[in-house]
Amino acid sequence: MRYVKLPSENFGEFFNFLQRLGPTYGPVKEGKTHHFREVKGVSEMDLNYTRTMLPPKKFFVRPRERLFRLENGWWKEEDGERPFVLFGVHACDIHGLKILDKVYLSDPVDPYYSKRRQNAFIVGISCMPDEYCFCKSLGTHFAMDGFDLFLHELPDGWLVRIGSVRGHEVAWENEKLFEEVTDEDLRHFKEFEEKRANAFQKEIPQEGLADMLDLAYNSPVWKDYAEKCLACGNCNMVCPTCRCYEVCDSWVDAYSSVRERRYDSCFMESHGLVAGGHNFRPTRLDRFRHRYYCKSYFDPSSGFNCVGCGRWDEFCPAGIEHVKVLEEVRGSLR
Amino acid sequence: MTGNPYQSHDARILEVKDLTPREKLFTLRFIDPEINESFTFKPGQFVIVDVRGFGEFPISLCSSPTRKGYIQLCIRKVGRMTKFVHKMKEGDVVGIRGPYGNGFPMENMEGSNLILVAGGLGMAPLRSVLWYTLDTGKYEHVWLLYGTKAYEDILFRDEIIHLLKHGETMNCTVKMAYEIESPSCIYLERGFSERVCRGVVTDLFRGESFDIENSYALICGPPIMYRFVIRELLNRKLSPGRIYMTLERRMRCGVGKCGHCVVGTSVSMKYICRDGPVFTYWDALATRGLI
Ligand SMILES: Cc1cc2nc3c(=O)[nH]c(=O)nc-3n(C[C@H](O)[C@H](O)[C@H](O)COP(=O)(O)OP(=O)(O)OC[C@H]3O[C@@H](n4cnc5c(N)ncnc54)[C@H](O)[C@@H]3O)c2cc1C
Ligand code: SF4
Ligand code: SF4
Ligand code: FES
Numbered sequence: 001m002r003y004v005k006l007p008s009e010n011f012g013e014f015f016n017f018l019q020r021l022g023p024t025y026g027p028v029k030e031g032k033t034h035h036f037r038e039v040k041g042v043s044e045m046d047l048n049y050t051r052t053m054l055p056p057k058k059f060f061v062r063p064r065e066r067l068f069r070l071e072n073g074w075w076k077e078e079d080g081e082r083p084f085v086l087f088g089v090h091a092c093d094i095h096g097l098k099i100l101d102k103v104y105l106s107d108p109v110d111p112y113y114s115k116r117r118q119n120a121f122i123v124g125i126s127c128m129p130d131e132y133c134f135c136k137s138l139g140t141h142f143a144m145d146g147f148d149l150f151l152h153e154l155p156d157g158w159l160v161r162i163g164s165v166r167g168h169e170v171a172w173e174n175e176k177l178f179e180e181v182t183d184e185d186l187r188h189f190k191e192f193e194e195k196r197a198n199a200f201q202k203e204i205p206q207e208g209l210a211d212m213l214d215l216a217y218n219s220p221v222w223k224d225y226a227e228k229c230l231a232c233g234n235c236n237m238v239c240p241t242c243r244c245y246e247v248c249d250s251w252v253d254a255y256s257s258v259r260e261r262r263y264d265s266c267f268m269e270s271h272g273l274v275a276g277g278h279n280f281r282p283t284r285l286d287r288f289r290h291r292y293y294c295k296s297y298f299d300p301s302s303g304f305n306c307v308g309c310g311r312w313d314e315f316c317p318a319g320i321e322h323v324k325v326l327e328e329v330r331g332s333l334r
Numbered sequence: 335m336t337g338n339p340y341q342s343h344d345a346r347i348l349e350v351k352d353l354t355p356r357e358k359l360f361t362l363r364f365i366d367p368e369i370n371e372s373f374t375f376k377p378g379q380f381v382i383v384d385v386r387g388f389g390e391f392p393i394s395l396c397s398s399p400t401r402k403g404y405i406q407l408c409i410r411k412v413g414r415m416t417k418f419v420h421k422m423k424e425g426d427v428v429g430i431r432g433p434y435g436n437g438f439p440m441e442n443m444e445g446s447n448l449i450l451v452a453g454g455l456g457m458a459p460l461r462s463v464l465w466y467t468l469d470t471g472k473y474e475h476v477w478l479l480y481g482t483k484a485y486e487d488i489l490f491r492d493e494i495i496h497l498l499k500h501g502e503t504m505n506c507t508v509k510m511a512y513e514i515e516s517p518s519c520i521y522l523e524r525g526f527s528e529r530v531c532r533g534v535v536t537d538l539f540r541g542e543s544f545d546i547e548n549s550y551a552l553i554c555g556p557p558i559m560y561r562f563v564i565r566e567l568l569n570r571k572l573s574p575g576r577i578y579m580t581l582e583r584r585m586r587c588g589v590g591k592c593g594h595c596v597v598g599t600s601v602s603m604k605y606i607c608r609d610g611p612v613f614t615y616w617d618a619l620a621t622r623g624l625i
Contacts, residue, residue: 068340068341075341075429109339210601214601245591247586272583290623
């Protein structure tokens with residue numbers, strides 16, 4: 001890893017340079033929540049945010065997007081994607097994107113996702129956890145790759161980790177804005193990370209979790225929670241690793257049609273429905289449990305499908321807490 | 335096929351044949367001769383049929399890769415898309431993408447006995463296997479145990495009757511069980527009293543002795559059929575690793591992206607479209623929710 005320092009006084013100029021790479025999206029506060037929005041200046045952003053409502057996946061898998069347009073009976077691929085900058089992404093969300101990569105960039109590569117991934121310049125930023133975060137217990141609180149630049153807060157600027165050749169090129173081009181990292185900066189960096197590590201209030205004990213959950217398939221805890229759940233699908237929308245989509249053809253006018261995809265949710269009855277009315281997940285219990293299993297799937301090659309961002313807990317209208325459910329399910333085995 | 339994996343290729347309908355009041359057999363050929371030449375698949379794989387502007391749906395390939403230059407799909411009319419396709423005629427064009435899924439491990443099974451167990455529409459993928467075994471002649475003996483509702487519902491009726499008559503000369507034993515009595519069925523039963531009976535598909539195991547050590551079973555049918563057929567096979571000591579079944583789920587992408595066909599728990603997640611649709615009974619024991 002290469003490290004440089006960005007002093008506070010150069011931050012604005014650095015940000016202005018990034019804007020030349022393409023439209024820049026950063027965390028903006030609206031009411032009580034934060035959202036990634038297009039920003040024109042540093043002052044529009046709130047860099048002390050904990051989480052945005054929708055994770056940055058919305059830039060790669062759109063809530064609703066066109067795949068094809070019908071032209072003379074033949075599908076024409078929709079494109080027009082331009083380079084853009086994602087500014088201020090937290091480590092957990094970077095891990096979320098890496099999990100999406102495993103799905104969308106594995107053979108066969110999804111061309112829409114892959115194009116946007118290549119077009120994105122990602123600038124990560126350090127953060128302090130709130131009462132919902134549990135990324136540390138999942139090992140997703142620190143990103144070693146998956147970004148171009150990563151900014152770590154220092155008292156008088158930012159310690160910048162350079163994560164890609166493109167990140168390196170950007171830093172190089174703006175050489176005069178950066179300084180060498182000093183021993184004092186490193187001490188501050190270390191102090192920040194230690195303070196952060198101690199600030200976590202929630203954790204999922206990973207050890208043996210996958211197996212315990214599988215064993216607890218018939219646990220009554222699933223049922224209790226499934227009855228509380230409103231099946232609204234909020235948790236799917238805000239999840240950085242939920243990726244289910246539905247495909248829909250529609251006619252724009254009498255001659256032209258488009259094929260679109262949009263986020264789907266496994267809490268919807270239609271998710272497992274096939275012709276003839278047969279449903280592979282007929283009850284809310286089936287769907288609730290499926291969601292937990294999908295998120296808690298332990299992939300031997302990549303670990304859990306959950307990054308501990310805390311969005312579920314913050315945005316569930318029924319007040320269902322991910323970590324608590326898993327703990328209770330595990331507890332019910334005893 | 336490189337490029338956009340969601341792009342389908344034009345295929346012309348060469349022939350439409352009514353198999354039953356609900357099912358039609360479509361014979362298709364890719365318009366691009368290069369694709370037509372290079373398109374190959376394994377029995378048990380499926381394609382996605384794309385009616386551009388209206389939607390897509392998955393259908394098993396029911397022809398055999400040994401017959402080049404065309405593919406066949408047996409489509410049951412059940413809902414919006416399948417109704418639409420049933421209105422199509424010879425000469426019409428649809429989009430096809432695929433083939434998808436793993437298919438049956440035909441090569442590993444060479445030299446063995448195959449017990450094909452089909453219920454209803456499950457006949458479609460197994461017909462591909464059947465033709466493949468007959469065309470290649472690389473299998474010891476093949477049984478087809480086929481359960482159908484009534485005479486009118488027999489899929490590929492001509493082929494079934496032909497094999498009832500002449501199958502043994504090709505090391506192939508066809509047996510059929512029907513549920514609803516009719517003069518035609520009784521006529522068939524009289525002609526082939528050993529092999530046609532009234533009942534369900536598991537009745538066809540009666541009196542049959544397979545060389546179980548050297549056998550594989552390939553099952554396809556409605557979900558409830560699996561339990562009974564598998565019990566029968568396990569009673570005969572067939573290893574769960576030698577029992578293959580093809581499964582169905584809601585599918586959108588066919589290539590492991592859209593998430594609809596995902597099953598399993600925290601220790602085993604499977605995509606039916608990519609890791610299946612063919613699974614062994616062992617997979618089902620190790621993966622909750624598979625069957
Ligand atoms: C691997 C596989 C192989 C199949 N092989 C065959 C075959 O050889 N012959 C045959 O007749 N049918 C087969 N099917 C079932 C066939 O895909 C459905 O009957 C068809 O999708 C129904 O679409 P519809 O629009 O007519 O029905 P509707 O009930 O109107 O369906 C509504 C929507 O749900 C989806 N859907 C409904 N049922 C299914 C289903 N079973 N699987 C996936 N998506 C579904 C469809 O995409 C459709 O857009 C297969 C399914 C799978 C998964
Ligand atoms: S199945 Fe449910 S939990 Fe899994 S990715 Fe899809 S929407 Fe998310
Ligand atoms: S957000 Fe809460 S209430 Fe809504 S579907 Fe998810 S768990 Fe259920
Ligand atoms: S059909 Fe889309 S993931 Fe299997």
